[in-house]
Amino acid sequence: MKKFKFLFALIISLGLISCDNSEKPAAPAKESGKIEFFGNTQGTTFTVICNDPIQLTREEIVSELAAFDDALSGYIPNSIVSLLNTAGKGIYNYTDRRGFFDTCYNLSQKVYAITDGAFDPTVYPLVDGWGFLRDNHNVPDSAVVDELIKLLGFTDGKHFKKMESTADSMGVKTNHILKLTDKAKLDFNAIAQGYSVDVIADFLEDKGAQNYFVEIGGEIRVKGVNADSVLWRIGIDKPVEHSTSDNRSIQDIIQLENRSIATSGSYRKFYEKDGVKYSHTLDPKTGYPVQHNLLSATVVTETCAMADALATAFMVMGTEKAIEFIRIHPELNIEAYFIYVNNKGRNEVYYTKNFRDKVIS
Numbered sequence: 001m002k003k004f005k006f007l008f009a010l011i012i013s014l015g016l017i018s019c020d021n022s023e024k025p026a027a028p029a030k031e032s033g034k035i036e037f038f039g040n041t042q043g044t045t046f047t048v049i050c051n052d053p054i055q056l057t058r059e060e061i062v063s064e065l066a067a068f069d070d071a072l073s074g075y076i077p078n079s080i081v082s083l084l085n086t087a088g089k090g091i092y093n094y095t096d097r098r099g100f101f102d103t104c105y106n107l108s109q110k111v112y113a114i115t116d117g118a119f120d121p122t123v124y125p126l127v128d129g130w131g132f133l134r135d136n137h138n139v140p141d142s143a144v145v146d147e148l149i150k151l152l153g154f155t156d157g158k159h160f161k162k163m164e165s166t167a168d169s170m171g172v173k174t175n176h177i178l179k180l181t182d183k184a185k186l187d188f189n190a191i192a193q194g195y196s197v198d199v200i201a202d203f204l205e206d207k208g209a210q211n212y213f214v215e216i217g218g219e220i221r222v223k224g225v226n227a228d229s230v231l232w233r234i235g236i237d238k239p240v241e242h243s244t245s246d247n248r249s250i251q252d253i254i255q256l257e258n259r260s261i262a263t264s265g266s267y268r269k270f271y272e273k274d275g276v277k278y279s280h281t282l283d284p285k286t287g288y289p290v291q292h293n294l295l296s297a298t299v300v301t302e303t304c305a306m307a308d309a310l311a312t313a314f315m316v317m318g319t320e321k322a323i324e325f326i327r328i329h330p331e332l333n334i335e336a337y338f339i340y341v342n343n344k345g346r347n348e349v350y351y352t353k354n355f356r357d358k359v360i361s
Helices: 058-072 080-086 100-114 121-129 142-149 189-206 304-317 319-328
Strands: 009-012 015-017 035-041 044-050 090-094 160-167 173-179 212-216 219-223 232-237 250-256 260-265 270-273 276-279 294-301 335-341 347-351
Touching: 035 058, 044 058, 044 189, 058 080, 058 100, 058 189, 080 090, 100 189, 100 304, 121 142, 189 212, 189 219, 189 260, 189 304, 219 232, 219 304, 232 260, 250 335, 260 304, 294 304, 294 319, 304 319, 319 335
Parallel strands: none
Antiparallel strands: 009 015, 009 232, 035 044, 044 212, 090 173, 160 173, 212 219, 219 260, 232 250, 260 294, 270 276, 294 335, 335 347
């Protein structure tokens, strides 16, 4: 179920703006006019654009992202999630000063429940068992898969149980999680990047921003209008195997208003072994790569964390089950765009009605 991000293109007038992996000169803080900051984070890139007279520096954005990584990055050995993963059975104590870990943990439990486990952050051991964390292309034996599945499930009290926090005499709060299964590990890869977009967007709004674009690794949240006083325009990639930011092409362009967007797909990340193609999207219920006709799922919701998590869940569910999920959950106000292969082997597109209204080309 590991999530791989797909770059959107930001469309302004007739130009395309995309991020590369190099650091760009930081624009100074401004009191008026357009602010643009670019950089690297979470093994990918970020873009922050604001069209409001606020005080903002690139260093503030970088600092906020660093604090986020200290809580949720699986690649930083001393992050909260990394230390939990390496801890043995018993009570794990941690200090979550910014609340990033707890917010992500709690939201993940909610999405796990409503998707019936299609989104499952305990998938880490399974992803590792398939070699996807190290790009070690390994097709595990069925007996190994059966054992790995036993480590999955994010129901409270199965492998992890959240406990009441405590405070010392100075009022410093300590959080506690009871780890019930020694080899259980968490992977928030399918929600954390979207959540980091929300963190930066909320940071901008706290400074008074009302017109902004925040993008991290292809996950996007926008509000208001761009510098030309029109709604932000986002390009959605065509599902082309092995495509990159250098050879990509745009399937559709949409206008986005005060919403977040995320895409997950199976067409870029896969490997072939002995003539068999294995998608990096794993089904937590079967323990194997998904086998269905959905190539990519683009989701628009209020928060980028929810869009990120649901895009992953939909790739696990497949087209029909994802459409049904949207139908029975009107309270989530989901807008979706699916690219799938029909029974004749041709790509087709499914839009929810509210998404279709956003397409401008």
